[in-house]
Ligand SMILES: Nc1ncnc2c1ncn2[C@@H]1O[C@H](COP(=O)(O)OP(=O)(O)O)[C@@H](O)[C@H]1O
């Protein structure tokens with residue numbers, strides 16, 4: 001009997017290219033592929049309405065089916081009611097022993113930091129504070145003068161604020177659709193009012209702003225995509241450099257940053273001591289996935305954001321268990337076929353493993 005693998009997303013659309021390419025490849029695997037939203041699950045009879053990839057027509061077809069045994073979780077939550085409900089269903093699903101996720105996800109940025117700070121990789125994490133209230137925020141700002149605050153459960157550069165103390169003002173900068181928006185506060189009182197308002201909306205963490213500007217004063221970072229192969233072994237799949245807007249804050253591709261080939265970047269930035277940096281990167285990338293799985297839960301792929309500072313220091317800034325795959329498409333199209341096969345290969349591998357080796361995480 002074929003295995004059943006369901007791609008889970010809040011927006012199951014036949015037009016999604018990544019899903020369609022995986023689906024096409026599924027035909028040469030003993031895997032039946034489905035695409036569904038957690039919102040369409042009825043937990044009572046464990047069925048779901050969605051799409052299944054028809055092996056005869058080679059197309060997504062509407063269908064009602066049993067919840068697939070294997071699940072590739074590609075849900076991206078927002079802060080609305082719909083997301084909250086979907087999250088609860090997914091949590092329920094994760095706790096059901098009869099279903100197996102390719103990856104069980106990562107906890108929020110603060111939990112990640114708290115755990116990883118106690119590991120061998122601790123020197124690579126920028127010091128991070130959980131902002132407890134607006135006076136705490138002001139103290140952190142006065143002490144460090146140039147900081148970034150971002151929601152503990154943020155993604156895609158959402159609600160990332162850059163705060164700077166200047167002689168007679170506090171400058172707050174953030175990224176909106178139209179670009180960078182700045183607000184200057186000349187009195188502590190006004191700043192505190194703003195801070196109170198912002199802290200009501202999300203729980204924030206705070207870090208010193210790392211200096212990661214190019215000569216053109218655009219922020220840049222490294223995005224490395226790690227994933228498991230057909231034997232369940234971690235491998236580096238892709239490495240890219242992301243460059244944000246001039247004078248900008250973010251390097252997220254979803255916020256318009258461009259991406260460049262790592263080797264091209266290296267060749268045009270010869271002054272940087274790449275040998276040293278690469279040695280560090282190698283050891284970080286070897287250890288990180290294993291540490292994450294040891295401390296949290298089983299994963300299938302990880303997108304790691306790394307910043308290389310002006311002083312050539314290397315920092316692990318962010319880890320994503322549901323990374324984007326655009327960088328592969330644009331930079332190494334010859335790898336696309338193996339990108340699309342990866343979830344299928346890994347699903348087959350999982351089916352050969354005993355259930356007891358699975359770590360579902362407890363968050
Ligand atoms: N401490 C920091 N110093 C400099 N830039 C930062 C810092 N924290 C975040 N950024 C910028 O903001 C972007 C988004 O932050 P990140 O921690 O990756 O959260 P997410 O991508 O989940 O929104 C980063 O890619 C980076 O460009």
Ligand SMILES: [Mg+2]
Pocket residue numbers: 156157252305318319
């Ligand atoms: Mg990020």
